[in-house]
Amino acid sequence: MRLDDGDALSYFYMGLLYKEIKKYTSSIEMISRAIEKMIPGYITEAYSHLGNDYELIGAFEEAIKAYRKAYEHDKCNTNIVFQLVVLYDKYYEDKTIPLMYYEKYLRGTNLENENLSEYANSRIESIKEYLHFRKQQ
Numbered sequence: 001m002r003l004d005d006g007d008a009l010s011y012f013y014m015g016l017l018y019k020e021i022k023k024y025t026s027s028i029e030m031i032s033r034a035i036e037k038m039i040p041g042y043i044t045e046a047y048s049h050l051g052n053d054y055e056l057i058g059a060f061e062e063a064i065k066a067y068r069k070a071y072e073h074d075k076c077n078t079n080i081v082f083q084l085v086v087l088y089d090k091y092y093e094d095k096t097i098p099l100m101y102y103e104k105y106l107r108g109t110n111l112e113n114e115n116l117s118e119y120a121n122s123r124i125e126s127i128k129e130y131l132h133f134r135k136q137q
Contacts, residue, residue, distance in 0.1 A: 008037035044074040051083065060091045081105045082116055089123060099127045 001010045015030030051066035067084040074080065085101035092098060102120045 006037060008034045010034075011037060039073060044070045044077060044080070046070075047073065048080055048083065051087075055087055060087060063087055064091065076108075078105060078108050081108060082120070085120075089127075095127045095130055099124060099131070102127070 001007065001014065004010070011030050011034035015027045015034060018024070018027035018030055047066050047070035051063045051070060054060070054063035054066055064084070064087060067080060067087065070080045071077070071084065081101065082105050085098055085105055088101055089095070089098035102124050105120050106117065106124075
């Protein structure tokens with residue numbers, strides 16, 4: 001680990017050694033570091049682009065899987081939440097799902113991108129209106 005701090009396997013094996021001698025807290029720390037070093041920072045971006053490609057060819061189920069995978073790797077990335085919610089809005093007939101995610105997007109973002117926030121707010125209003133009139137039928 002001193003020779004190559006980026007080597008995930010060194011941290012992983014060190015974690016296993018700590019586990020063997022019942023130093024579980026140290027094992028958790030080492031294995032967690034190994035995982036951080038195994039997952040490159042660009043994996044979220046790669047899954048996001050993969051989702052977008054699937055979306056562009058109309059493979060919505062595959063796009064949703066890819067966006068969810070991106071979200072698994074970076075739960076703080078509000079852009080992925082936005083990409084996912086717009087796709088849910090297109091794909092799902094049940095509009096309560098996109099409504100929930102638009103609201104989640106607005107709660108989770110610092111509203112830097114006014115255009116996306118305005119779009120999310122307008123979709124929330126439209127979906128609520130749609131659900132209201134659908135309920136009355």
